[in-house]
Amino acid sequence: MDPTQVGRVVGEHYALEGLELAPVDGGADLAATLWKAVDARGRRFAVKWSTGGSPAGTVLPAALDAARPGSAPAPVPARDGSLWTDIGGTRLSVTEWLDGTSGFDAPLDERGWRAFGHLLADLHTLPVEGGVRAVLPREAFDPTRWADQFERVDAEPDAVPSEKKVRRLAELWHPHRAELREVHQHTHSLAERLRSRGDLPRYVPCHGDPHLGNLVLTDGGSLALLDFDDAVLAPPERDLMFVLGGGVLADLAASDEQQRWFMESYGTHAVDADLLVYYRGLRLLEDTSELATIVLAPSSTEDDRDEALGHLTNVFSPTGMLVQARSGTHRP
Structure with a gap:
C-alpha cells in the first residue's frame, strides 16, 4: 500500500x-x-x-x-x-x-552490555499472566518450519543457475553444504531429545530475536528492545544464544569480556548446552533458508539480492552462525 x-x-x-x-x-x-x-x-x-x-x-x-x-x-x-x-x-x-541509536550503529560499551543483561533479566522475570499468558506461544521444540524451508532451498543449487546472483548463491552454498546438512540433522535429533526431557530450565517470556539491531539506546539514555514478533515462552537460552558464544552477528560478535559484563548483570543461570546448540542450529536453518529465498525469488530487487548475499557470506564466515552451530554437533 x-x-x-x-x-x-x-x-x-x-x-x-x-x-x-x-x-x-x-x-x-x-x-x-x-x-x-x-x-x-x-x-x-x-x-x-x-x-x-x-x-x-x-x-x-x-x-x-x-x-x-x-x-x-x-x-x-x-x-x-x-x-x-x-x-x-x-x-x-x-x-x-523511540528515537535513539541502534546497537548496529553504535556498539555497546561496558555500561551498555550490563544494561542489556539487566533488560533481558527483567523481561525473563515478567509474570506470565493475563494477556501475556493468553497470547504467548510456548516453545514446542519443533524445527519443522525452518527445516522444511531449508530442504526446499537446498535443492535449488542442484539446478544449473543461469542468473549471476543465483550463481553466486551456489558458489557460497556448495562448499558448506555437507556442514549445513549435518546441522540440519543434528537439530532434528536435539529437538526430539529436548521434547522428552523433564529437567529443562524454567520457561520464561523471551523476546526471541534480541540481536543488537533490535536494541536501541534512546535519546533519554535508556536501553530498549524493539520487534517482539518472535516472542515466545521458552527456556532463557532462547534469548541468551544471542550473546553467549558471540551471538548471531558475525561482524559484531560479542567478546568474552562483553559476555561477562552481560552475564554479571543478567544474574546466575546454569546454561544448558543442548538448548544453546539447538537454538543455534535452528537460527542457522532460518538465516540460510530465508537469505537464499530472497536471492532465488523473482520478485527480489538487485539490492535485496546483494544484501542477502552479504548476510549469507557473514553466516559462513569464521565468526558466523555455521561455525557456532557446528560447535555442538559432535557432542554425545
Missing part, C-alpha cells in the same frame, strides 16, 4: 489524525513492513503490518514497558482499546516511536 492508503486504514482504527507516513527500510523480516508516522500534533509513531509471529509481539512489549518504562515501545491502543487490529489476515499495530 502507498502512504495514503496506510494512513486511511490507520485512521479508521486509531484516533490519529493528519498522519504523514514514510516507509522504514532495512531488516530481513519478510513477513512485516514498518512505517514511521507523524500526526497533526507532531507526535511520532511506528506503524507495523505483520503476517508473522503472534499477537504476543504487541502484548509482551506492552507488559515490559509497564514494568520498566522506556524499555520497549509503548503501545497505542486502537479505538476499541485493543493493542492490535486484524485486517484481512494481517496484524496492524501502532507504538510510540
Whole structure:
C-alpha cells in the first residue's frame, strides 16, 4: 500500500489524525513492513503490518514497558482499546516511536552490555499472566518450519543457475553444504531429545530475536528492545544464544569480556548446552533458508539480492552462525 492508503486504514482504527507516513527500510523480516508516522500534533509513531509471529509481539512489549518504562515501545491502543487490529489476515499495530541509536550503529560499551543483561533479566522475570499468558506461544521444540524451508532451498543449487546472483548463491552454498546438512540433522535429533526431557530450565517470556539491531539506546539514555514478533515462552537460552558464544552477528560478535559484563548483570543461570546448540542450529536453518529465498525469488530487487548475499557470506564466515552451530554437533 502507498502512504495514503496506510494512513486511511490507520485512521479508521486509531484516533490519529493528519498522519504523514514514510516507509522504514532495512531488516530481513519478510513477513512485516514498518512505517514511521507523524500526526497533526507532531507526535511520532511506528506503524507495523505483520503476517508473522503472534499477537504476543504487541502484548509482551506492552507488559515490559509497564514494568520498566522506556524499555520497549509503548503501545497505542486502537479505538476499541485493543493493542492490535486484524485486517484481512494481517496484524496492524501502532507504538510510540523511540528515537535513539541502534546497537548496529553504535556498539555497546561496558555500561551498555550490563544494561542489556539487566533488560533481558527483567523481561525473563515478567509474570506470565493475563494477556501475556493468553497470547504467548510456548516453545514446542519443533524445527519443522525452518527445516522444511531449508530442504526446499537446498535443492535449488542442484539446478544449473543461469542468473549471476543465483550463481553466486551456489558458489557460497556448495562448499558448506555437507556442514549445513549435518546441522540440519543434528537439530532434528536435539529437538526430539529436548521434547522428552523433564529437567529443562524454567520457561520464561523471551523476546526471541534480541540481536543488537533490535536494541536501541534512546535519546533519554535508556536501553530498549524493539520487534517482539518472535516472542515466545521458552527456556532463557532462547534469548541468551544471542550473546553467549558471540551471538548471531558475525561482524559484531560479542567478546568474552562483553559476555561477562552481560552475564554479571543478567544474574546466575546454569546454561544448558543442548538448548544453546539447538537454538543455534535452528537460527542457522532460518538465516540460510530465508537469505537464499530472497536471492532465488523473482520478485527480489538487485539490492535485496546483494544484501542477502552479504548476510549469507557473514553466516559462513569464521565468526558466523555455521561455525557456532557446528560447535555442538559432535557432542554425545
